Amino acid sequence: MDYVSIAAAFAGGILPALAWLWFWRREDAPHPEPRRLIALAFAAGMITVALVIPVQKFVAPFLMTTTAIFTAWSVIEEVFKYLMARITVLWRREDDEPIDPVIYMVAVALGFAAVENALFLLSPLAGSTFLQTLETGNLRFIGATLLHVLSSAAIGVALGLSFYKSKAAKRMYAFFGVILAILLHSAFNFLILNTPEEHLLRTFGFVWIGLIVLLAVLEYVKRIHPKVKKIFS
Template sequence: VAGMLAVPPALFLEGIAKDIFQSGFYLLLAWATIEEVVKYLGAHIVAFRSVCLDKSRCVDEPIDPAIYMITAALGFAALENTLFLLAPIGQGSFTAGLITGNLRFVGAMVLHVVASSSIGLAMGLSFYKSAWAKRIYFLIGLFTSIVLHTLFNVFIILSEGDNVFVVFGGLWIAVLVVLAVFAVYGLQFLLFWRYLRGRRESKIGYRGQGTAFREKEKLTFCFPFQ
């Protein structure tokens, strides 16, 4: 939902950018910047500010920011793809709409996931770091997402689709990298959870009490820009 809510303001700002830059590389860069920033703001405001008042409960693991960002990206891409499909279908060309939908799925959908996951993974890598480190990592993640988005636009639009399969192949390789990072995060979480469980059991045995002794490991997370 957060990603879908980000589509209307993104379209409005992209219209302004088109009036300013008309066409060319700077227009593609502006579009990429607008979409990545708006997607992040949608996830930040809706997922963290409005729905989840206790941020420490919604973001209590390093992988959480990436999950929220990818979810927002999927919502954004779903509504954006739907709007792209309405034009050919509205003109009575169902076949063209079907082809457009398939290309949008293997291209734009994957692009949004990879780009937004760059921001989320960067935030996750700085989970236990200082506030300034979180800001730096966030900016690196945002810069990476904008670069990836811009390169996709350049290769697809300016090359008139000549490199479409090369670009799509690169995107899917990026997806494999993201999945590998998720696997590493999952393994780290499993090992950390087993470590905490072992500590708790050792404390219970040491105290020799009939009731369980609970130790809370408080993990705090602050957003890059409060």
């Protein structure tokens, strides 16, 4: 494989992810997060792929079925994405509105999806036609990228809903947010494994429905404000 093919694969993975990142940043348009932190979150997601792959390879031999393997991989990916977001951006003072954790989690997810998609594209480019590569890229763009956005955004929404709550409540919301992300990711993988290829677009349709629900929930998250206690004299 030559350098042109490698560059094409990474462009095919990263450029669509950047397009989605531009879209999601518009959700935070009134008070946008600093570009340097968005870039940091995106880069953290890219680095997460390098951390996840060895762990996934390590656990795979201990699992007996394909479903078990993909479920375990879902757990690993969602936990690592959240931890990387927590380490790099979620602790910063710029994370000062309920919508902010959602934006940062989406940025991490898109960075992860960018590298993952590029790696998937490398194989078709190595030995298939351009049209086959384009088809693979389209399927990844439609399905897996949006899945990563949806699952990671679920964690972000949980963090947003608990933004003004106690530390104990925040930990509980974060825990259930990660569980929801794992369930969404695992359900998608299960459907992919058990759906005939000609019906895959139906599976991707469920992801689109999830994103529509997510956008509706985000409108609620944007309206969350700290409770102000009234003092009566």
